[in-house]
Amino acid sequence: MARSTALEAPGIISVRSPAANGVRPRAYAALDLGTNNCRLLIAIPTRPGQFRVIDAFSRIVRLGEGLSRTGRLAAPAMDRALAALSVCSQKMAARTIADARLIATEACRAAANGEEFIERVRAETGLDLKIVSRETEARLAVSGCGSLVDREAKGAVLFDIGGGSSEIALLDLRPGYTRRLSNRIVAWTSLPVGVVTLAERHGGRDVSPETFEAMIQEVLERIERFEGRSRLEDLVGTDSFHLLGTSGTVTTLAGVHLALERYDRRQVDGTWLSNGDIDRLIAKIAGWSFEQRVANPCIGSDRADLVLAGCAILEAIRRAWPAKTLRVADRGLREGLLTEMMVADGVWRRRSNERSRRLA
Structure with a gap:
């Protein structure tokens, strides 16, 4: 059973194995x-x-x-x-x-x-x-990607486009940067739509401009029902605001942008895309045939019928919260889980104390 801590999201279980020879594994x-x-x-x-x-x-x-x-x-x-x-x-x-x-x-x-x-x-x-829960999922996304938020930013919208849902968290950073960015969430929502569900409803293999726009409008209608969507209204579109995305959609766009011959997380994670970059990338991928999408090494057969649904969700988010830049994260829930476990166990605090004793 999980131990309750300030950083631990509710509803997550913990499974422990016995220590080897009495020494706590790491x-x-x-x-x-x-x-x-x-x-x-x-x-x-x-x-x-x-x-x-x-x-x-x-x-x-x-x-x-x-x-x-x-x-x-x-x-x-x-x-x-x-x-x-x-x-x-x-x-x-x-x-x-x-x-x-x-x-x-x-x-x-x-x-x-x-x-x-x-x-x-x-x-x-x-x-x-x-x-x-959806709330837990949104908080974990923030915990996992928070280190990629620009420390000079006053506000950011973090989103995770999933297969069946899309989590969105609005971060007000005006009180100052903190490692516990989940404390800066001022509004969040989980849209019950993701790349799989959207592609199944509208089709993902052959997507016309009209179908693509219909996808965007469906997502926008859901966003408009989100009561907290205007909490960063005075920052949206300014130099002090940016988007931060974690999902196969944004990492795919970054891979295509970098013209990678093979997907490389090290090059993708942390990449900045400008508004113009995203416009060109979405137009480029939307103009490809299904076969061309399959042939791209950053899309492939597994994502070829889903990538445009993801682009439609991204475009709806961009219309709701216009931003000059988007930062791409190839990290998310798993990193959030790992971070929270390690904080709960005090591993970094113990290491810092051990180092201090060695230097004394």
Whole structure:
């Protein structure tokens, strides 16, 4: 059972393994099962506020495929997810894990058989996933990406475009920068629409300009129902405001922008895109055929039918909160989980104290 701390988001469970030879292990694991992806990170803490990834896994499983039509997780989708989760279980079993947090998001939240699937995961893989709330998901996105917020900014809108939902958090930074950026959230929302659900409703393979605009308008209508959307109204569009995006959509745009022959997280994470850059990138990708999207190394066959739905969600966010720049984050919920676990355990505080004693 998770220990309650100031930084710990509600609804997240913690799984601990026994210490080896009485010595507390230092590896931490974070798993995020989303509507489209299954992702795992295993990391060890390094300098204060930072950690080093020692193992990782990511696979597109499309767990939410067909969910918007049937209200249930489909058998083939569950089988794909279980296969990926089995790999994650093996990776975790191969290491001594100090703490692990394993979460499931929108697909399992929305599905009538979501809890039933979680029980099946527990029985077949030994992994004890917890379905988290939308609020928790938004806060974790902030925790995971907060270090990429411009320290000179007075305000920012952070968004995470998922497969089945899109989380948006408005950050008022005028009180000053803090590592606990979740304390700067002045409004948040979770839109029950993501790249999978939007593409299934409108089509993602062959998208006409009219269909693309219809996607944007659907998302904008949902944003307009968000009561807190105007909380940063006096900052939006100024030099002191920017967007910060984490998702396959924005990382794909950055990869295309950088003309990468192979996707490279190190080049993408932290990239700044100007308003004009984004306009050109969306127009470019929208002008490609499905086959051209498949052929691009930063899109590929797994995302070719989803990328324009993601671009439509991004465009709706840009229209709601115009910004001169967007910063791209190839990080998110898993990093937020890892950061919160390490803070809860005081690993950086202990390391700092040990260093002080050595220097004394």
